[in-house]
Amino acid sequence: MYDRIKGFRDFYPGEMAARRATIDVVEETARGYGFREIGTPALERAELWTDKSGDDIVDELYSFEDQGGRHVTLTPELTPTVARMVVAKQQALSKPIKWFSTRPFWRYEQVQQGRQREFYQTNVDIFGSSEPEADAEILAWAADALTGLGLTGEHFEFRISHRDILGGVLESYDTDLDTDAAIRAVDKSDKLSQVEYHDLLIGAGLTADQAAEFADLIAGGDLEDVEAFADSERVTDAVENLQNVLAAAEDFGAREYCTISLETARGLDYYTGVVFECFDSTGEVSRSIFGGGRYDDLIESFGGQPTPAVGVAPGHATLSLLCQRAGVWPEEEVQTEYYVLQVGDTRTEAARISRDLRETGHVVETDVAGRSFGAQLNYADSINAETVVIVGEQDLENDEVTIKDMESGDQIQVPVDSFPGDLERPTIDDFE
RNA sequence: UCCGGGUUGGGGUAGUGGUUAUCCUUCAGCCUUGUGGAGGCUGAGACGCGGGUUCGAUUCUCGCACCCGGACCCA
Missing domain, CATH: 3.40.50.800 (Anticodon-binding domain)
Structure with missing residues (x-):
């Protein structure tokens, strides 16, 4: 008997039948919007990640030197690969570019509920449109995919925000602020006590009064309050953009699943505009089911023409958990x-x-x-x-x-x- | 990397420092070259791995692997 590798899973026919049915729903929904399927390599040059994120990231990669002396890695995510593909054929591709793919990714991480070292995601992205309709179409696809699986508004919600709102409000404080630290604090606020949260904000450079004021403002989630408070072009533009996205989402049938949540920050990486995360409404699945957002600068940073982009990537492990809790996971049997x-x-x-x-x-x-x-x-x-x-x-x-x-x-x-x-x-x- | 809980046939379990390791289920065959979801019979199949203590370890102990939660992290 040989052991399985930790964090890697076998799927026997019964469970695989349920996974296949789920993947089919998700992908057919994407096809219905005209997203086109792409195929991508399991292996990429490790530089795709180390150049951007530093060598520390190697600890979380399945990377090695191949027989030709190349430093390669199993891909931990799709985005750099897609960015590479877009840049390589930028002139030839008609815009907007709308692609999807379902495939495994690999990260050397600690195994937890809903998180394995080999995991499957369906990535859905739009390149070449900065219009709110593109953001809204991503939201609409995600909502359609989830409802197509039998889920309803009782089971999930999209918490939606805009990167420039948090950043802009923080900017409006005329103090020497560690903005990244403050945003990180907001992102964690869910898991922290009020005191811990405020302490982190103070650590980032706010006074105690400012921290309390800021925390209340963000938690309140009232866009007009935020706009009035910051009184800056950046925040005003962000609020307007977020409202435009939500208005389009209304027409696309996805507005009812969206909640404005300015505490949703989505890390710090390449997101630039609207960001959102899907949560289990019942709170039984504690971490976010998946997230997405706008990343307008990434293609340019990969050496391409400036190209706006927005996308989302549901992971099938968390999707499966959500469906099981909701009682809509397909029967695990062969037919x-x-x-x-x-x-x-x-x-x-x-x-x-x-x-x-x-x-x-x-x-x-x-x-x-x-x-x-x-x-x-x-x-x-x-x-x-x-x-x-x-x-x-x-x-x-x-x-x-x-x-x-x-x-x-x-x-x-x-x-x-x-x-x-x-x-x-x-x-x-x-x-x- | 860290913290907690686990690991006995394929699945679920009982149990013990010492005979042939319990029961349920499953699987295969037969009763039954012509009827499954009922019964009977026969068979298959387990103490996670390695070291230590011991005359003897599945049992005690240590390490490791894997599993389940969680922390950190989450591109």
């Missing part, structure tokens, strides 16, 4: 439409029937193990076969086969020549 049961030397006829049934797109199994009647029926039951076609020597003597409905146990003899005939989905009901 089979027909089992063609052979008794005696009936392979030729059984094969013909199996092939005919598969022609019309059905899942059809037949015996490949030389098993007895009882054992075959047992197996048919175990694979959830809906209909069993018994091709037996006795039936064939009368030029018949037996159709058996597995749920009711009812069965009926039908002429072998008329099965499956022209029927798309023959069941016992067609012959009674």
Whole structure:
């Protein structure tokens, strides 16, 4: 016996069937918006990450030197790869560029609930539009994908904010402020006590009074208050942009899932405008389900023409947790439409029937193990076969086969020549 | 990297410093070359790995691996 690698998972057919159904919903929703699927390498040059984030990040990468002496890494996220792809063909690609992909990523991290070292994400991005409609379309896609999975507004919410609101309000204090530290404090405020939160803000350079005032303002989430308080062009523009995105989201059917939450900061990295995170409304899944936002500077920083971008990337592990808590996770079982049961030397006829049934797109199994009647029926039951076609020597003597409905146990003899005939989905009901 | 809790056939479990490790389930075959979801019989299958203590360790002990939570982190 060999052990699995920690943080890597096997998916057996039952669970995989549920995952496949979920991925299909998410991807079909993206196709419906005209997002086009792309394929990307598992391995990239490590410089894609170390150049931007420093060598410390290597600790969290599955990176190594390959036989050609290249410093490579399993990709921990899609964004740099997509940015590279956009830059490489920037002139050739018609805008806006709307891409999606579902695939695994790898990070050497501590394993926790909803977080493995190999994990799957569906990335959905729009490049080449700075209009609020692009942000709203990302939100609308995410909302459609989740509702398509059977979730409702009772199960999830998008907490939405704008990077320039926090930054702009902080800027309006005329003190020497560590803005990044303050934003980091806001991002963590959920998990901190009020005292700890205020202490962090004070540590970033605010006075105690300012910290309390700032915390109240941000927690209040009232855009007009914020705008009036900061009284700066940057904040005014940000508020207007956020309101425009929400207005578009209204038309796109996603507004009802959005809550303004200025405490949502989404880290510090490449986000530049609207940011949002999806949360479990019941609070049972404590961390955010996924996040997204606008990153208008990234393409340029990868050597391309300035190109606005907005995207989101739901992880399938947290998505699965959310669906399970909500009771809408698909049944974890395999499905089979027909089992063609052979008794005696009936392979030729059984094969013909199996092939005919598969022609019309059905899942059809037949015996490949030389098993007895009882054992075959047992197996048919175990694979959830809906209909069993018994091709037996006795039936064939009368030029018949037996159709058996597995749920009711009812069965009926039908002429072998008329099965499956022209029927798309023959069941016992067609012959009674 | 750190903290807590775990690990006995495929799954779920009982138990013990010393005979053949308990029970349920599962799987395979048979009873039954013609009827699964009922029964009977037969069979398969486990003390996570390594070191230590001991005459003897699945049991005590240490380390490691893996699992479940959590902290940090989260591009």
